[in-house]
Amino acid sequence: MSQAGTEIHLTLNGEDVTFEAARSDTLLDVLRDNSYTGAKRGCDTGDCGFCTVVVDGDPVKSCIRPAAQLDGAEVETIENLGTQDSLDPLQSAFVDNAALQCGFCIPGMIMRSKVLLEENPDPTEAEIREALSENLCRCTGYEKIIDAVQDASSRMADGADVAADGGRLPDEQGCPGCDCHDGGAER
Numbered sequence: 001m002s003q004a005g006t007e008i009h010l011t012l013n014g015e016d017v018t019f020e021a022a023r024s025d026t027l028l029d030v031l032r033d034n035s036y037t038g039a040k041r042g043c044d045t046g047d048c049g050f051c052t053v054v055v056d057g058d059p060v061k062s063c064i065r066p067a068a069q070l071d072g073a074e075v076e077t078i079e080n081l082g083t084q085d086s087l088d089p090l091q092s093a094f095v096d097n098a099a100l101q102c103g104f105c106i107p108g109m110i111m112r113s114k115v116l117l118e119e120n121p122d123p124t125e126a127e128i129r130e131a132l133s134e135n136l137c138r139c140t141g142y143e144k145i146i147d148a149v150q151d152a153s154s155r156m157a158d159g160a161d162v163a164a165d166g167g168r169l170p171d172e173q174g175c176p177g178c179d180c181h182d183g184g185a186e187r
């Protein structure tokens with residue numbers, strides 16, 4: 001931040017936060033300067049979609065959104081989704097469909113897909129392709145990404161438990177409130 005700063009108040013992933021920002025800072029600058037590094041910096045010109053986050057319910061390329069315009073906005077980033085041990089259904093679907101290689105585009109893909117599925121829980125393949133058309137991927141050829149979003153849609157509709165990381169369901173990974181990982185069999 002090289003210029004005189006201003007304060008930006010956001011609701012970020014459900015929490016009220018205040019960040020210092022220069023007048024020239026974009027939302028991506030502010031997020032990454034404050035350790036929210038899930039949104040990636042690819043082109044930095046609004047062309048790749050790697051930096052996509054959700055602002056007031058809409059997918060936004062954060063590298064071209066001036067932070068100073070967002071005072072009072074509600075922002076959601078990939079950090080608000082699942083954890084390594086408890087993935088969001090969209091994240092699990094991307095893993096289980098091998099819909100990523102380097103992974104650099106995936107936070108943006110997932111955040112844009114999240115908005116799509118909130119607005120249209122059962123999208124057609126054409127609707128998914130249209131929704132993701134501004135998000136580039138240099139690795140996968142897109143087919144598995146489309147499969148993953150369709151799979152996530154089915155999982156969300158079913159409300160089914162989601163298996164990831166080798167197919168183990170969360171209740172197979174240990175006892176609630178304890179770390180024995182064997183259901184107490186060794187005790």
Ligand code: FES
Nearest residue numbers: 042043044049063
């Ligand atoms: S880094 Fe924002 S669109 Fe490419």
Ligand code: FES
Nearest residue numbers: 101103137138139
């Ligand atoms: S997985 Fe590498 S850019 Fe999409």
